[in-house]
Amino acid sequence: MIDLDTLLADLRRRNPSARITAQRRLVLEALLSDIKGHHTCEDVTRMVQARGVTLDQSTVYRILQWLKAYGVVSQTDLGMGSDVYCLVAGEPHHHLICLACGAIIDVDDTIFASLRRTLKLAYRFDPRIEHFAIFGTCEKCKPHDDEDEHLNDMS
Ligand SMILES: [Zn+2]
Numbered sequence: 263m264i265d266l267d268t269l270l271a272d273l274r275r276r277n278p279s280a281r282i283t284a285q286r287r288l289v290l291e292a293l294l295s296d297i298k299g300h301h302t303c304e305d306v307t308r309m310v311q312a313r314g315v316t317l318d319q320s321t322v323y324r325i326l327q328w329l330k331a332y333g334v335v336s337q338t339d340l341g342m343g344s345d346v347y348c349l350v351a352g353e354p355h356h357h358l359i360c361l362a363c364g365a366i367i368d369v370d371d372t373i374f375a376s377l378r379r380t381l382k383l384a385y386r387f388d389p390r391i392e393h394f395a396i397f398g399t400c401e402k403c404k405p406h407d408d409e410d411e412h413l414n415d416m417s
């Protein structure tokens with residue numbers, strides 16, 4: 263289980279001159295309190311305020327962007343209107359999101375291994391695929407071509 267000290271050590275390793283202000287620490291603590299959750303900037307602001315600290319949403323937004331720049335936090339559009347933020351700690355996970363019914367299907371990180379490799383080799387680009395969302399159509403919602411074929415078979 264990841265804790266605040268581990269996160270801060272990781273942050274300092276990436277950015278030796280990182281200034282860990284009390285506000286930045288509070289945002290990290292809020293994210294750590296629900297490490298598996300997807301939190302909008304508004305959620306994080308509420309979580310920080312629940313700790314009795316007054317931080318406005320624009321300050322929280324700037325802190326989340328700062329944490330994102332150092333690879334501590336991911337920012338993802340899950341099609342919910344507001345981007346969600348997650349701590350990048352442990353095994354990454356990703357999502358398939360159905361545009362028709364809104365179903366969210368979790369995807370294992372191993373599926374992105376070859377994509378990472380290709381981007382590094384072919385584009386000399388080091389991708390941060392930390393919390394990826396792919397939009398499309400789920401099995402339930404896709405057009406019923408297959409079923410029509412079955413019906414034809416039976417007639
Ligand atoms: Zn997720």
Ligand SMILES: [Zn+2]
Nearest residue numbers: 360363400403
């Ligand atoms: Zn669907």
